[in-house]
Amino acid sequence: MAKGKRSVPEINSSSTADIAFLLLIFFLITTSMDTDRGLARRLPPPPEKDQKQDDVIVKERNVLVVYLNFQDQLMCGKDYISIKQLRQRAKDFIANPYNDESLPEKYNKDIPFFGNVQVTEKHVISLQNDRNSTYQAYIDVQNELVAAYNELRDELAQEKWQKNYLDLDEEQQKAIRDIYPQKISEAEPKNYGGGKK
């Protein structure tokens, strides 16, 4: 029997760092830091079975038909355009800056911060595609349309508050959204191929 206090031998902890490193490296490797990114969209609810066909009548000037064919060619309104032109076309269509007869009608609307403004409230961008067009082309089109909205919103936000749309607070964003509501309609598949009536 040893006399007196026995000193507890110290555990050699110099390797804890190594163990921790090992674990760290494991998690480093398995981590997928790349946050998923994508184009967020909202689908329309499914049509009711007994829904009447004629309940939405949209005037022709309020619709911009964007049609993507099986060779990924793009038709906007009545002419063939390239994907680079689409953004400008969409912006002109949505904003209708010169009150053009052939572009969407404007309605007066009271909007906080802005007062009474004219809004192309009824405009719709109708996106139609062929079953054989590729997904990348479709995403390009969606991307350009969203870009058109984002640019218009940023322009307006810069003009009013000298900030980008995303830096505004919730209420200011809502006001801008009221002026430029995003209306991209993805047509029912029955319309494909035949174009619109």
Add this chain to the structure above:
Amino acid sequence: MGKFNKTGKRGMPALNTSSLPDLIFTLLFFFMIVTTMREVTLKVEFKVPTGTELEKLEKKSLVTFIYVGKPTAEFRKKLGSESRIQLNDSYAEISQIQDYITQERSSMKEEDQPFMTVSLKIDKETKMGVVTDIKQALRQAYALKINYSAQPRQ
């Protein structure tokens, strides 16, 4: 001026490393928390399209994934290289999407269910026909919030 010169060898003082494990553990915990391990094995190959106006997909727990692409090499012999849909761990048909969504939704917390998002990870070469069918199926299943997964373009 030898005032500052100390005579004799200067020993390098040992660096106290006793807090090193703590530092490493801190890092470890950080990565443990942000890690999301992929819970499905992919049976399809896909390269998502590129875009510029992308938004971040938030709240991973609310997201359901649908993968579309060519079968991976080991299955290609059996299935050909036609675009296939993958739900969870297996190949699926369009008709199964609705059940899958319902099932995924019921496994969520009730207050989260309205915020369910479906992320479509679709190969960029896929024909739109498949995508349209999936979209219709999602509409029928009332999974209306969708996200076309894409990569930022330089």
